[in-house]
Amino acid sequence: MATKDTPGAHSEGKITDWVKPDDKSGEFKRQQSSFRDFISREPGARFPPEKGRYHLYVSYACPWASRTLIARKLKGLEDIISFSVVHWHMGDKGWRFPTPEDTDAPGKNVIPDPVPGHEGFTHLRDVYFQANPSYKGRFTVPVLYDKKTQTIVNNESSEILRMFGTEFNDLIDEQYRAIDFYPEALRKEIDETHEWQYDKINNGVYKSGFATTQEAYQRNVVALFEALDRAEAHLEKTAAEGPYWFGQTLTEVDIRLFVTIIRFDPVYVQHFKCNIRDIRSGYPALHRWMRHLYWTVPAFRETTNFLHIKNHYTKSHTQINPLSITPVGPVPDILPLDAEVPAVGYQGRR
Numbered sequence: 001m002a003t004k005d006t007p008g009a010h011s012e013g014k015i016t017d018w019v020k021p022d023d024k025s026g027e028f029k030r031q032q033s034s035f036r037d038f039i040s041r042e043p044g045a046r047f048p049p050e051k052g053r054y055h056l057y058v059s060y061a062c063p064w065a066s067r068t069l070i071a072r073k074l075k076g077l078e079d080i081i082s083f084s085v086v087h088w089h090m091g092d093k094g095w096r097f098p099t100p101e102d103t104d105a106p107g108k109n110v111i112p113d114p115v116p117g118h119e120g121f122t123h124l125r126d127v128y129f130q131a132n133p134s135y136k137g138r139f140t141v142p143v144l145y146d147k148k149t150q151t152i153v154n155n156e157s158s159e160i161l162r163m164f165g166t167e168f169n170d171l172i173d174e175q176y177r178a179i180d181f182y183p184e185a186l187r188k189e190i191d192e193t194h195e196w197q198y199d200k201i202n203n204g205v206y207k208s209g210f211a212t213t214q215e216a217y218q219r220n221v222v223a224l225f226e227a228l229d230r231a232e233a234h235l236e237k238t239a240a241e242g243p244y245w246f247g248q249t250l251t252e253v254d255i256r257l258f259v260t261i262i263r264f265d266p267v268y269v270q271h272f273k274c275n276i277r278d279i280r281s282g283y284p285a286l287h288r289w290m291r292h293l294y295w296t297v298p299a300f301r302e303t304t305n306f307l308h309i310k311n312h313y314t315k316s317h318t319q320i321n322p323l324s325i326t327p328v329g330p331v332p333d334i335l336p337l338d339a340e341v342p343a344v345g346y347q348g349r350r
Helices: 063-074 124-131 157-166 184-202 204-209 214-237 252-271 284-296 306-316 342-349
Strands: 054-058 082-085 143-146 151-154
Touching: 054 063, 063 157, 063 252, 124 143, 124 151, 151 157, 157 252, 184 204, 184 214, 184 252, 204 214, 204 252, 214 284, 252 284, 252 306
Parallel strands: 054 082
Antiparallel strands: 054 143, 143 151
């Protein structure tokens, strides 16, 4: 039986083998999430919504985890669900919990594992092996943990996002109950948008950056920018209807796309070689949409930590960046609402 001290207990190969060394395709293949239970208001549910029962483990660096932090804040769940943040560095044992001695990872709730009984836990893998001593797989964030039964409820960000959107409504104020990330009238369009954005954009940056052959990289980076072109065309066409993907209605699409686009210029352009264009000079509608969310909706800005984002990618992915040197730019990480890069400003004056 694999235990938390067993070398290689997580899977075959190393955690940092994003593409298996013997995979000649060069393609990054994302692991499916393993814990798929659901918090539900249904009578008799194994995991009912309760104040203080659940804890959310996240990384500020991780776009998938950031989805859940944004949703938690938008829905007013700060007093319902606790959270803590791992250190930005991912080593051979995966995400580690910060120690009191760490001074290089500032941010809210960047703390040792605060869950009672976890005082000896040093890495997120300890939580996984507590839930399943035979677990084999990556130790990913987010993790939604049940303090009552001492197990992981779910580690799939899209499902946690959906839970936060509805299942705690009986415990929150009316102003938060009224926020619906997945409104009935838009569900078909939301699902259709998720399908191509997840594959080509959210996961597309990883398929480009982790590719180990020229063919795999080129195929995926071209598909990524075709999808960005599609997103740009949509936002340009609907700009007069409102600031969100669906006009006046903030939905899951805004949350799920934002976490990738906000990381694009600071990380993905250089680190993942996604450099056909950048957002700030190549996609004016996407740039406007992203900045509106960041600067005018506090849940987006307050859950974005550029230091964690840039340090994680550039200092953890040593197969891409062996010397772990973090680029200084772009400066600033995000432009103010009323500013443009000089090239865009010049084009606007012509």
